[in-house]
Amino acid sequence: MSTVVATHEVTLAVSTVIFALGSEGLRIPLVRRIRQPFEGQWALPGGPIEVSEALEASAGRNLFETTGLRSTYLEQLYCFGDVDRAPGERVVSVVYWALVRSDEAALAAVDENVQWFAADELPELAFDHNRIVDYALWRLRNKLEYSQIAHAFLGPTFTLAELREVYQAVLQRPVDPANFRRQLEKSLIDTGERLTGARHRPPRLYRYDSSVALTDNGPLSTTQKEA
Amino acid sequence: MSTVVATHEVTLAVSTVIFALGSEGLRIPLVRRIRQPFEGQWALPGGPIEVSEALEASAGRNLFETTGLRSTYLEQLYCFGDVDRAPGERVVSVVYWALVRSDEAALAAVDENVQWFAADELPELAFDHNRIVDYALWRLRNKLEYSQIAHAFLGPTFTLAELREVYQAVLQRPVDPANFRRQLEKSLIDTGERLTGARHRPPRLYRYDSSVALTDNGPLSTTQKEA
DNA sequence: GAAATAGTGTCTTTGAGACAATATATG
DNA sequence: CATATATTGTCTCAAAGACACTATTTC
Numbered sequence: 001m002s003t004v005v006a007t008h009e010v011t012l013a014v015s016t017v018i019f020a021l022g023s024e025g026l027r028i029p030l031v032r033r034i035r036q037p038f039e040g041q042w043a044l045p046g047g048p049i050e051v052s053e054a055l056e057a058s059a060g061r062n063l064f065e066t067t068g069l070r071s072t073y074l075e076q077l078y079c080f081g082d083v084d085r086a087p088g089e090r091v092v093s094v095v096y097w098a099l100v101r102s103d104e105a106a107l108a109a110v111d112e113n114v115q116w117f118a119a120d121e122l123p124e125l126a127f128d129h130n131r132i133v134d135y136a137l138w139r140l141r142n143k144l145e146y147s148q149i150a151h152a153f154l155g156p157t158f159t160l161a162e163l164r165e166v167y168q169a170v171l172q173r174p175v176d177p178a179n180f181r182r183q184l185e186k187s188l189i190d191t192g193e194r195l196t197g198a199r200h201r202p203p204r205l206y207r208y209d210s211s212v213a214l215t216d217n218g219p220l221s222t223t224q225k226e227a
Numbered sequence: 228m229s230t231v232v233a234t235h236e237v238t239l240a241v242s243t244v245i246f247a248l249g250s251e252g253l254r255i256p257l258v259r260r261i262r263q264p265f266e267g268q269w270a271l272p273g274g275p276i277e278v279s280e281a282l283e284a285s286a287g288r289n290l291f292e293t294t295g296l297r298s299t300y301l302e303q304l305y306c307f308g309d310v311d312r313a314p315g316e317r318v319v320s321v322v323y324w325a326l327v328r329s330d331e332a333a334l335a336a337v338d339e340n341v342q343w344f345a346a347d348e349l350p351e352l353a354f355d356h357n358r359i360v361d362y363a364l365w366r367l368r369n370k371l372e373y374s375q376i377a378h379a380f381l382g383p384t385f386t387l388a389e390l391r392e393v394y395q396a397v398l399q400r401p402v403d404p405a406n407f408r409r410q411l412e413k414s415l416i417d418t419g420e421r422l423t424g425a426r427h428r429p430p431r432l433y434r435y436d437s438s439v440a441l442t443d444n445g446p447l448s449t450t451q452k453e454a
Numbered sequence: 455g456a457a458a459t460a461g462t463g464t465c466t467t468t469g470a471g472a473c474a475a476t477a478t479a480t481g
Numbered sequence: 482c483a484t485a486t487a488t489t490g491t492c493t494c495a496a497a498g499a500c501a502c503t504a505t506t507t508c
Contacts, residue, residue: 055306405461471492475489
């Protein structure tokens, strides 16, 4: 029988839940574990922290190394530290969640050990990672309703229909165009331009109003520094 | 050097922001540092984690060891991990926040190195602890408005006036009794008893309805397990 | 019955949501 | 001009807040 919690050491790691939004809904990149425990299973990108690297920087590095992308939104999710969450070892994981732009995510290289999955149809993941993703999804859906994070999925300009589709895809329910417009128009800037080419009335193009913070994190706010 | 639980050269610690509510408003217990760095200055209660102790359990231990109290509410606040937050050392702190009942807090022993301070008039604290308390205060005020945490400051039964005073003290603004009643009555249980003895109409005594969770933390919810 | 707080009634305003109606590109 | 979405208008309903009013206990 192997020793449970054998070491007198605690490993500190950072993992990141990365969300992209494609035509099939929310997607998450996972990496295949190439060593024990859970060898061969899918897991969140992450790794032990560097001594002279900020937590958020570590999460950003996770993101870049697995997807080749920079995030438009990155926030700490939670610190998971149950004693038995990794077999035979005490691992405390600071988990971040990130949003990336849909168009960029499409370009992201996928090597054999990195693969994108539909966020609500994940396989059984290593460690407690299913639970972590569930929580991240909950936070994303929650936060979408009272903040401006939806913009992080889009490019610099967008139509109201595009923005509305983000809401519909994430919340998984229809949103009334007229009411949606009234709610969000005040926090947007009209670029004056329109998106022509479709065979119907061309919609206005808007820009995100950066004078309104994406989210209100109080004293941790704007810069998203952690400490 | 003491047997600190460390990974490579990163120290992992747990600290706790403890709130009690007295007649003078929100109060927080701090401990005086008895060694460098910041020797002599006040700091949040906390310490390095034990290898076989859950993070939340560690926070609960902090709480008990500094105040002699058990918390009625305990939640993870944030994980602070900036590279330079402790001079000459890399310390990552998982910070919790707790609420304790006002009547119990009054009884809490205060030794020479533990002292209660008004939450909005703190001295200059060690490390980044002022910033941490600011964030905890912001979270408390925020969460008071959309959840049921106010109950954690009170005993098993209470009048609506008492509950309302919690809101007023924390939010620092007057709350209309009539509207307050209508908003919260539905989430309370009328014990059928009244609080007599004052020289006016005796108010009903209510109980907290435990079928309604104190807060909705989604997948982390009810048990407040961290992983 | 005076004092003091408990508790109720009611009006106004605000915002969300349902849904009808109008506007304007392209083919 | 038909089509398809953009955009505006309007109605209803629910919740929040201001505030007047009534109720009931103790002294």
